[in-house]
Amino acid sequence: MIQKDSDTICAIATANGHAGIGIVRLSGPKAISISKKIIGISLKPRRATLVDMTLASSELIDRGIALFFKSPHSFTGEDVVELHGHGGSQVLVSLLNQCVALGARLAAPGEFSERAFLNGKIDLLQAEAIADLINASSAQAARSAMRTLQGVFSGKINQLVRDITKIRVDVEAAIDFSDEDIDIMESARVSDAMQTANHHFTQVFQAAQQGLVIKDGITVVLAGIPNAGKSSLLNALAGSDTAIVTNIPGTTRDVLRQEINLNGLPIHIIDTAGLRYSKNVVEQEGVRRALSALDEADLILLVTDSTMYSDQDLSPIVETLCAGNYDGDTADEKKSPAEINHLLSRLCVVFNKIDLISNSKSGVSSTSYREHELKLFRLSAKTNEGLNELRDHLVEIAGYQNIGEGNFSARERHLTALSDAQEALSSAIFGLGENLPLELIAEDLRRVQAYLGAITGEVTSDDLLGEIFSSFCIGK
Ligand SMILES: Nc1nc2c(ncn2[C@@H]2O[C@H](COP(=O)(O)OP(=O)(O)O)[C@@H](O)[C@H]2O)c(=O)[nH]1
Numbered sequence: 001m002i003q004k005d006s007d008t009i010c011a012i013a014t015a016n017g018h019a020g021i022g023i024v025r026l027s028g029p030k031a032i033s034i035s036k037k038i039i040g041i042s043l044k045p046r047r048a049t050l051v052d053m054t055l056a057s058s059e060l061i062d063r064g065i066a067l068f069f070k071s072p073h074s075f076t077g078e079d080v081v082e083l084h085g086h087g088g089s090q091v092l093v094s095l096l097n098q099c100v101a102l103g104a105r106l107a108a109p110g111e112f113s114e115r116a117f118l119n120g121k122i123d124l125l126q127a128e129a130i131a132d133l134i135n136a137s138s139a140q141a142a143r144s145a146m147r148t149l150q151g152v153f154s155g156k157i158n159q160l161v162r163d164i165t166k167i168r169v170d171v172e173a174a175i176d177f178s179d180e181d182i183d184i185m186e187s188a189r190v191s192d193a194m195q196t197a198n199h200h201f202t203q204v205f206q207a208a209q210q211g212l213v214i215k216d217g218i219t220v221v222l223a224g225i226p227n228a229g230k231s232s233l234l235n236a237l238a239g240s241d242t243a244i245v246t247n248i249p250g251t252t253r254d255v256l257r258q259e260i261n262l263n264g265l266p267i268h269i270i271d272t273a274g275l276r277y278s279k280n281v282v283e284q285e286g287v288r289r290a291l292s293a294l295d296e297a298d299l300i301l302l303v304t305d306s307t308m309y310s311d312q313d314l315s316p317i318v319e320t321l322c323a324g325n326y327d328g329d330t331a332d333e334k335k336s337p338a339e340i341n342h343l344l345s346r347l348c349v350v351f352n353k354i355d356l357i358s359n360s361k362s363g364v365s366s367t368s369y370r371e372h373e374l375k376l377f378r379l380s381a382k383t384n385e386g387l388n389e390l391r392d393h394l395v396e397i398a399g400y401q402n403i404g405e406g407n408f409s410a411r412e413r414h415l416t417a418l419s420d421a422q423e424a425l426s427s428a429i430f431g432l433g434e435n436l437p438l439e440l441i442a443e444d445l446r447r448v449q450a451y452l453g454a455i456t457g458e459v460t461s462d463d464l465l466g467e468i469f470s471s472f473c474i475g476k
Pocket residue numbers: 225226227228229230231232233244245246247248249250251252274352353354355356379380381382383
């Protein structure tokens with residue numbers, strides 16, 4: 001067991017505020033001796049005991065329940081004591097201060113979980129899942145975090161590690177025991193195993209991608225000329241009057257954010273100021289913010305007014321957005337082709353206000369535009385006609401399939417490591433096909449394993465651990 005340090009740490013483990021119960025948690029070698037000085041008795045493991053909690057002056061702080069989890073059978077793997085008092089901040093702060101006065105140290109954010117990880121109680125994926133469970137913003141996200149916490153994702157990574165280990169054994173043996181090249185039979189077997197592993201990587205990556213979408217959702221930015229109905233569309237999607245709607249162009253000056261939930265998928269909608277050239281400095285700043293919001297969008301809904309524009313005007317509408325020149329200075333440098341492609345790949349056009357056009361039907365269609373497939377929605381933010389089609393497409397565009405029980409939570413870090421690992425595996429597959437020296441292939445496979453190890457925390461740097469656990473809340 002790795003023991004990071006021998007400090008005994010303490011923290012208030014419950015949320016700040018008024019509540020029926022509040023908990024101070026102690027973990028470390030002195031947990032029992034410190035708690036004994038506060039409650040006056042020795043605790044038996046796993047037995048809820050009614051205790052008086054007092055200061056050194058024997059002034060009573062609170063009366064409540066004390067619990068003792070003896071090492072290694074605790075969350076952190078160390079001796080853990082929980083003091084359950086009343087959930088008012090004065091009580092809990094007094095208790096905490098008393099723990100510190102008796103030799104404990106205030107825990108850093110995530111330090112309990114970090115100790116659980118360092119003591120081998122959970123792997124890194126599970127530790128991260130705890131934070132994701134606590135921060136889950138939908139039932140779906142909570143469920144998938146719980147599945148990662150239960151080890152579903154770890155199991156898949158460990159299976160990949162086993163795949164790779166088997167291949168490594170073959171390759172390393174061939175290096176050690178043969179002066180000649182790897183023989184044909186063996187080479188075919190290794191090649192098959194690599195292809196199979198590669199296929200498993202793709203499956204795990206796709207599942208992890210879903211996990212990331214469920215956790216973080218997608219960001220949708222509403223952009224377009226003033227008065228097109230962007231704020232109305234935000235309100236319609238949110239089902240509430242979040243944004244001010246008027247018939248005065250230029251009403252929205254700042255960037256407005258609202259989170260909605262579609263089939264359990266969090267969607268962060270950003271409403272922006274109408275895009276146009278304005279002499280008003282406040283509006284100019286609004287336009288600047290609108291344009292920079294486009295950068296964080298997974299999806300851009302370019303909203304237009306059907307009474308003013310039709311399909312024939314698609315090109316000028318889209319090109320104006322691509323050019324992004326709203327400061328009246330046409331001499332500005334244009335966006336690079338790569339930037340324009342990136343923008344177009346995330347773009348959909350919304351023809352709003354179809355209620356004002358006779359015989360116009362709501363719905364979705366697509367058209368090809370500069371090598372991109374552009375989706376066009378016809379709807380009314382006023383009557384809500386066509387809104388459901390947009391909702392369905394938001395979920396679809398997010399690449400989200402409700403695969404129910406198969407879901408587990410994942411983070412960007414895991415996806416990056418998985419794709420790095422798969423890339424190293426591809427290099428090994430290529431090397432084998434090209435008859436490159438086995439040492440090179442072995443090195444690629446070693447890298448595959450190292451990337452996988454970083455996911456579960458088998459191989460990690462202190463920097464990475466610091467980064468992960470510092471984003472936790474205190475007391476967890
Ligand atoms: N008839 C009709 N009016 C709309 C619709 N959407 C927005 N409007 C009106 O258009 C005006 C501008 O709407 P707003 O949402 O503030 O546009 P924004 O400037 O793009 O945010 C307001 O008077 C809205 O009531 C729609 O679908 N149908």
